[in-house]
Each structure stands twice: as structure tokens, then as C-alpha cells.
Amino acid sequence: xxxxxxxxxxxxxxVKYVEEVVSYKAAKxxxxxxxxxxxxxxxxxxxxxxxxxxxxxxxxxxxxxxxAYAYENNAAVEYELxxxxxxxxxxxxxxxxxxxxxxxHAKEKTSEISSISIMTEGEMPGVIDxxxxxxxxxxxxxxxxxPEQSKGFPYNFMIPYTDEAxxxxxxxxxxxxxxxxxxTAVIERMEEFERIVK
Amino acid sequence: xLADEKIIELFFARSxxxxxxxxxxxxxxxxxxxxxxxxxxxxxEECVNDAYLGTWNTIPxxxxxxxxxxxxxxxxxxxxxxxxxxxxxxxxxxxDVAMEELDACLASSSTVEDEIETKELARIIESFLDTLSxxxxxxxxxxxxxxxxxxxxxxxxxxxxxxxxxxxxRIRKKMREYLVxxxxxx
Numbered sequence: 561x562x563x564x565x566x567x568x569x570x571x572x573x574x575v576k577y578v579e580e581v582v583s584y585k586a587a588k589x590x591x592x593x594x595x596x597x598x599x600x601x602x603x604x605x606x607x608x609x610x611x612x613x614x615x616x617x618x619x620x621x622x623x624x625x626x627x628a629y630a631y632e633n634n635a636a637v638e639y640e641l642x643x644x645x646x647x648x649x650x651x652x653x654x655x656x657x658x659x660x661x662x663x664x665h666a667k668e669k670t671s672e673i674s675s676i677s678i679m680t681e682g683e684m685p686g687v688i689d690x691x692x693x694x695x696x697x698x699x700x701x702x703x704x705x706x707p708e709q710s711k712g713f714p715y716n717f718m719i720p721y722t723d724e725a726x727x728x729x730x731x732x733x734x735x736x737x738x739x740x741x742x743x744t745a746v747i748e749r750m751e752e753f754e755r756i757v758k
Numbered sequence: 759x760l761a762d763e764k765i766i767e768l769f770f771a772r773s774x775x776x777x778x779x780x781x782x783x784x785x786x787x788x789x790x791x792x793x794x795x796x797x798x799x800x801x802x803e804e805c806v807n808d809a810y811l812g813t814w815n816t817i818p819x820x821x822x823x824x825x826x827x828x829x830x831x832x833x834x835x836x837x838x839x840x841x842x843x844x845x846x847x848x849x850x851x852x853x854d855v856a857m858e859e860l861d862a863c864l865a866s867s868s869t870v871e872d873e874i875e876t877k878e879l880a881r882i883i884e885s886f887l888d889t890l891s892x893x894x895x896x897x898x899x900x901x902x903x904x905x906x907x908x909x910x911x912x913x914x915x916x917x918x919x920x921x922x923x924x925x926x927x928r929i930r931k932k933m934r935e936y937l938v939x940x941x942x943x944x
Binding site for chain 1: 787822823824826827828830831834835838842857858860861864876877879880883884887888889891892894895896899900902903904914915935
């Protein structure tokens with residue numbers, strides 16, 4: 561195809577897209593706010609890493625946080641999962657047409673390469689590069705849970721997480737249900753085990 | 759400067775003040791849009807003036823939601839017409855560079871895409887744009903609709919030029935796959 565034809569077609573797109581561009585304003589970065597947040601983070605880190613473990617007898621707490629994703633108004637929206645609280649989720653699709661629910665958690669080490677694991681019925685059969693409609697963040701690991709369609713809702717599954725710093729293995733048991741307005745996900749329970757390194 | 763609604767009212771009242779107010783408010787944006795395509799101040803100026811005439815002839819009856827977007831569209835179309843007329847001349851505008859990027863992305867040996875109508879292609883492009891995040895849509899259209907430079911886009915969106923370049927490469931790749939999936943490209 562000639563770019564000329566593409567350019568002409570681009571000129572025919574609905575004016576609402578052009579309006580979106582002309583009215584677009586990037587979120588302004590307030591320098592003072594950035595400094596204040598940075599200062600607050602330092603205080604938080606000092607308290608968490610230094611004082612709290614000291615008071616708690618050096619028993620390190622895990623920082624595992626699981627995020628779910630829903631598609632709202634043509635954009636992916638993040639929901640932080642808390643045990644017992646339902647959040648909306650949506651089906652996402654891979655380039656190869658695999659459909660599933662997406663969850664993410666922060667990488668434990670910054671040196672690790674961010675990845676998307678496919679999960680089916682408790683197994684992790686592969687890794688993919690992209691989930692359509694989702695902007696991947698480089699500091700996270702993603703899991704695409706592909707339910708077995710024949711089984712039907714609700715779906716139960718478990719996402720494992722190894723927290724080397726806290727020397728723990730966390731099993732996160734999830735439930736995905738179908739509702740009138742779509743789908744919801746909830747952490748039913750979390751189990752922590754001490755990590756045994758052989 | 760008058761607000762858009764007031765300027766549109768002046769157009770409806772057939773007051774030539776409408777053109778002056780429109781130029782005061784958005785003249786620079788229109789000029790830049792045209793200049794990005796033509797790379798020539800005089801040509802850009804003439805195209806913007808032609809676009810003002812086009813606006814005068816279409817408002818009324820049209821009452822655009824966004825005066826800026828509406829006139830920008832006229833400016834772009836007129837500028838492109840002139841561009842194609844002068845195509846044999848030196849190729850050095852931002853528009854040329856942006857189109858060369860697209861040429862590589864849209865390359866195909868098939869003739870299927872030749873049969874597709876411009877309007878049909880526009881609808882497919884719209885559905886592709888809907889799959890992008892708002893920020894990526896703005897970046898893509900700033901580059902290929904407004905022919906803005908990487909540095910202009912970086913400034914507007916608040917990211918680095920390198921990020922703009924990486925994002926555009928990803929969007930072009932995604933678009934190619936989207937068009938292949940819909941058999942626009944083979």
C-alpha cells in the first residue's frame with residue numbers, strides 16, 4: 561500500500577480523533593510534589609527496612625501485591641487486589657488469539673527481565689511477548705490466566721510468588737466469577753511458606 | 759481573543775471578523791500543520807488562507823464541536839493537495855519523513871489493498887486507533903496526521919524523544935499486524 565493512500569484515509573477519520581489530539585494535555589509534573597513524594601518514600605523505606613524489622617525481630621514482611629486488569633472505556637484499568645475484595649476484570653487477548661484474565665506483580669529484582677506467563681489449569685505452559693490493548697510496564701511480571709472454556713465459571717486458580725528477600729513462597733488463591741456487568745476477581749486466601757533452598 | 763462559540767456565531771452572522779478572530783486564536787497552529795507538510799512558508803500561508811475560505815463556505819450550515827480540529831482538517835486536506843501537485847520537487851518536509859516511516863510499515867506485494875476504498879480504510883484506521891491507549895493515539899496522530907517532529911511530540915506528551923521513537927515503532931508494528939489480520943495487507 562502506498563503511504564499516500566493511507567495518508568488520504570487518515571484525513572477522512574472522524575474529527576473526534578483530531579479533537580482528542582488538539583485538546584490533549586500531558587499531566588504536568590509538579591517538581592515540588594515530586595520532591596515531597598521522594599522525601600516521603602525515603603522516610604517510608606527507612607521506617608520499613610530499618611526500624612520495623614528491628615522492632616519485629618528481623619522477621620521480614622513480604623511486599624507481594626497482585627494487580628488485576630479490566631477494560632473500561634477502551635482502556636486497560638488497574639485494580640490492586642486485597643484478600644476478600646472483588647474487583648472487575650476483563651478478558652484480554654494475545655496476538656495468537658489466546659483469551660484470558662491478566663494479573664501482574666512487581667518484579668523482585670530490577671535486573672530480572674519482565675515477562676508474561678501463560679497459565680492454564682495450574683500450569684505455566686509458556687511465555688508470550690504481548691497482550692493486545694495492554695501497555696506493559698517494565699518493572700512487572702504478568703500472568704495471563706487462560707481458563708478452560710468447557711469448565712465454565714467460576715474459575716479457581718493459584719498464582720505462586722517467590723519472595724527471596726523475605727525467604728518466603730506465597731500461594732495466592734484466586735476466584736474469577738461472571739456477573740451481570742462482566743467478570744470479577746477476588747483473592748480468596750493467601751498462604752505463606754518458608755522457602756527451603758536446597 | 760474570542761472563544762470558539764463566539765467565533766462560530768460570527769461565521770453564522772456572516773461577519774468577516776470571524777476570519778480575523780480565527781486567525782488570531784489558531785493561526786499559528788494552522789500554519790504549522792500546513793508547513794509540516796509543505797516545508798514552505800509562502801505555500802503554507804496560502805493554504806491556510808484557502809482553508810479560511812473553505813471554513814467560511816462551510817460554516818454555516820456546519821456547526822463544529824471543535825473549531826480548531828475542524829479547520830485543521832481543512833488545512834491538512836488543502837495542504838496535501840498542494841503537496842501532491844508539487845511532489846516532483848525536493849522531498850524534505852517532516853511529512854515526507856513521516857510518510858517514509860509508513861512506507862516501510864505498509865509495504866506489501868499484494869494488490870488487495872489497492873481495491874479498498876479510502877473511506878473503508880478510514881473506518882479500519884479508526885477501529886485500530888480505538889485499540890490504542892489515549893497517549894499512544896495522540897502520539898500516532900501527532901506524527902502521521904499533523905506530521906509533527908519527534909521533539910514536538912515529546913514536548914506535548916511529556917516523554918523523551920527516544921520514547922516517542924520507540925512507541926511509534928511499536929504502534930506501526932501493531933498496525934501492520936492489524937491490517938494484515940483484516941486482509942488489508944497481505
